[in-house]
Amino acid sequence: MFMESVDGRRRVVIEAVEPQVDAGRFAIKRVAGETVQVAVDLFGDGHDAVAGAVLYRHESRREWSSTPLRPLVNDRWEAEFRVEETGAHLYTIEGWVDHFLTWQRDLRKRLQAGSETEVDFLIGADLVEAASLRAPSEDAARLREWANALRERLDAASALDETLTAIVLRYPDRTLASRYERELRIVVDRPRAGFSAWYEIFPRSCSFTPGVHGTFADCARRLPEIAAMGFDVVYLPPVHPVGRLYRKGKNNSTVAQPDDVGSPWAIGAEEGGHKAIHPQLGTLDDFRAFVAEAREAGLETALDIAFQCAPDHPWVRDHPQWFRARPDGSIQYAENPPKKYQDIYPLDFETSDWRALWEGLKSVFLHWAAEGVRIFRVDNPHTKPFAFWEWVIAEVKRQYPDVLFLSEAFTRPKLMYRLAKVGFTQSYTYFSWRNTKAELTEYFHELTATPVREFFRPNAWPNTPDILPEFLQIGGRPAFMIRHALAATLAANYGIYGPAFELCENEPRERGSEEYLHSEKYEIRQRDWDAPWSLKDYIARINHIRRENPALHADRRLRFHPTDNDMLLCYSKTTEDMTNVIVVVVNLDFRYRHSGWVHLDLDALGVEAEHPFQVHDLLGGGRYLWQGSRNYVELDSHSLPAHIFRVRRRVRTEADFDYYL
């Protein structure tokens, strides 16, 4: 009838704890140094006063830290704590009936009504004495004294003494405290998980001699320029031997010429598979040198992990059971009927040998992690089981807690979110196809202001080797500037595929296609990195602004502000402490100059309606004196399509600016 472990006297109810993902099935995400704001419904039966606390700890420690909950309205309470270390943390809630608080509250009412009696003070004295038994010696002594005084004096002044009350409240009676039924998890990553600028580059196109296959060494010579543009992650497509069987030719032709280099995503050949280096790029030592030089330049190297095999990948020979055989004995190649990809064999995750397959794939991550790589961009994770990702990410992080995983899943929304839930640190997004004010507002609201933000970290890409969006095809250089400004300021994590991006390459393979003409996926490209139309200075400027302004280092405080022109998008980001406030206005039209009025939510910016404030355009350099919510802007996308304002509050005099911020 009674469960042994349950004490029916625990009277406090704890419900609706936020944040949590799928009722605690998955962890929420934070980076080291961020705050976790917890809210909870907490109440007891009857009229007794209740109190509560958030308990939290790093999973490696036994002891909980505790921070008291503050009541809001309607039985909702909140508290916050900071997570400083990487790794998994846990948090939960405790709540209890507080008889001392109840007694003081009721005594105040009695005193007001003049209905207090002797016994009311004696009850308090007993409660204070009980608290003294929970307190360490010095406080214990003071509380015993107080209890005695109360019994003697029986007066209001003693009963409500604030200093002594504060001491009692340090030692609440938690013996009948309720504990929330779940311990909730937080995965805390290093700061780069939350703030990063990626530059994707094909080393094979980095030779300085036309027509020659580039090497890691060639690519390393570009690192200073990439760093100067302000990027901090250099991401390389697969660096493994490229398959020869059914190799693709230029422009995805099914017939390759003898000198065609094939797709780096057709992984594996007689030289090796996912742990080998493509000989034309160099040796393992060359790769190590590249990683080291990048690090020197302030760039972290990210590798592409694509779990699929060219027909001549060693696994096809060594582990034929990892691939699906067809009734005629052939191996099932990748397909999306009627399209066929004969140069790629997918892995069969329904193989009875799945445990060995999982271990084999895990060993790929561990191999490169052992080489110092700590960021993996995972190709098409949505075509492998979610359970595999949950397992492999946890396994890799167990050995290398600082590894970051970027999910390259451009698929249906719930699949993308599930990948983030099972552990991917960052995720590609639909940003590439969201161009209008309504689209951008709705999408980034979903990503940053709904529960999605607890598990899904957007990484916004205006282009990739697979995606040359129509907006860039049609809009040319102004469109590239618009999309870069949006990616870099809407999302704390973003990336470009360069140098195609800064050189504004925008010719599609054919009308209606998002594939590049002469895509680097199938051939070597040579470029003039110093072309006069290059956006490298513009990009460098924006990346510099990003670095200098901590408001742009996170997404949770993104907020959209109305404008009266649908071609003008206005949004702000601030730090938690409001010491850094950024307002961005972007002209979304690559063709025309636009002007209009923005309607700022001044509260969200920490600005008072009565006083003028300065907005300083960190991109264009201009300074504007604004007042109130409604302010005028004008932007020409052919010169500079965006303002990135830093808000400087408290203009003291017009002659002598005196900023507090």
Next chain:
Amino acid sequence: MFMESVDGRRRVVIEAVEPQVDAGRFAIKRVAGETVQVAVDLFGDGHDAVAGAVLYRHESRREWSSTPLRPLVNDRWEAEFRVEETGAHLYTIEGWVDHFLTWQRDLRKRLQAGSETEVDFLIGADLVEAASLRAPSEDAARLREWANALRERLDAASALDETLTAIVLRYPDRTLASRYERELRIVVDRPRAGFSAWYEIFPRSCSFTPGVHGTFADCARRLPEIAAMGFDVVYLPPVHPVGRLYRKGKNNSTVAQPDDVGSPWAIGAEEGGHKAIHPQLGTLDDFRAFVAEAREAGLETALDIAFQCAPDHPWVRDHPQWFRARPDGSIQYAENPPKKYQDIYPLDFETSDWRALWEGLKSVFLHWAAEGVRIFRVDNPHTKPFAFWEWVIAEVKRQYPDVLFLSEAFTRPKLMYRLAKVGFTQSYTYFSWRNTKAELTEYFHELTATPVREFFRPNAWPNTPDILPEFLQIGGRPAFMIRHALAATLAANYGIYGPAFELCENEPRERGSEEYLHSEKYEIRQRDWDAPWSLKDYIARINHIRRENPALHADRRLRFHPTDNDMLLCYSKTTEDMTNVIVVVVNLDFRYRHSGWVHLDLDALGVEAEHPFQVHDLLGGGRYLWQGSRNYVELDSHSLPAHIFRVRRRVRTEADFDYYL
């Protein structure tokens, strides 16, 4: 590294299952015969087709029933099933990758592109043969035949044969199916849990001789009238001996006269406690006779269970540890400072003897259940621990699955909802204080169109012995009519405290108070049940309409329709199959006649915009020919403040009505 029990090849993800309460912590509620509509996110990795099913069973059975899920959009699926038996049911979800469906889908694309090959048919033949191994003999034979035919003919007609396809789909390969991580509970009650009309009456006021204490026998003589008004539950305030110590006098006076009868909620005296019968009402046999006569009249008897004690309750003597002692040795009486209720001792649920206390309270329910009582109205449950209610309701239902519990908690919203979650069948609501169109719309939307509806069954009361709302005090008879029509048609469960209600008693003890003057809580009342202003015929008419129209037997399909006059509230209810459609319009103003236009959501009513339809006022008797969304209404609250229309669709001719409904 690998958990033994986990098969990594289960590739389907099951998320966001609805309905569920607090992630399955609590059961959803249904009555026997109702439908459970389940929705779920279900998807797999990659491009393979998936399928799924809802599994459900009565907890007493081992075998699951299964009903297939239908895909909606965005990876959402749905299915429904009916619960026919009372008691707990369970449901969960299963999903799997369906290689046969995948094969047929892909083959169709290949055929369209003309890219099919021999091996494509052979793959299908293997899948059909595999299905034959899961099928019983007759189907197995047909599938083997089909597989052979496919291997011989290699043609589209054989591969896509619809009859044979339907057979295969009966035997999906579920060996790698995923099962949702939770089994969700449904508490299924008998139909009265979902549809009931309560009449609260004080037997002590039922004597036909002025000044004499009424008895069960007196009260039984009123039963035919109560039944004639259309009620089906007769609810009695506590029937136990009334305490003598600190007994309250008339109008809640702290000094009782010798002949004062005291509050029935001050339970217990030397004659006994919660299991005894108040001698002035009669004997246990008299009580039994009352229950039997009520049953004969079509009325079920509900008892009031108030877990609190008069100072002379036997428990105070026999179980002093169930009460809280104060430092001076006295027992703590009930308080809400500065108010004191010296005639009532609350139970101390923090007593170390809590297990015995819980058992003692449980035995009260079991005692009266053994006497045939199956409905308990529980007084102030929010002043006893939620954990106690969860336990005691489950315990009582284990022995008496048909017992219903009504929660009389007028307190903060989250406490009221928690009581419903832990097991109360029905709950009192804020209806008593919701008078305006905005208030009623917002509140009943929350109760019937949000997840609240899964666990909280409103029971709407326009008055109670404790609550004489201002609206009734000021508005008089028209106000009583308005509030009755609202309670009886907004909520499938409702009740009145009579005969105070139908006699329109509305004098408060003092201005600003919601207490009745000469409240029956403290004295005996005599009344003329046949007063000419009695609403008994009006109430009878509405209760008759309720019974005849199944649309009014549930709350989930309540829908509000806009009107252009804020004094006119319009809403509809329909059955699931749309065979019964009720539209109600109420004039909320007890003072003035109001007219205006209602804007019906015709889709919600199953009415076509192009054809006229008849609305038949079941209350006033009028018939109106309406067409389209916008229709005129006019209501005088002094004659009849409400229309209760039955919508009759498909008027064939104006001369010769031919209704389908």
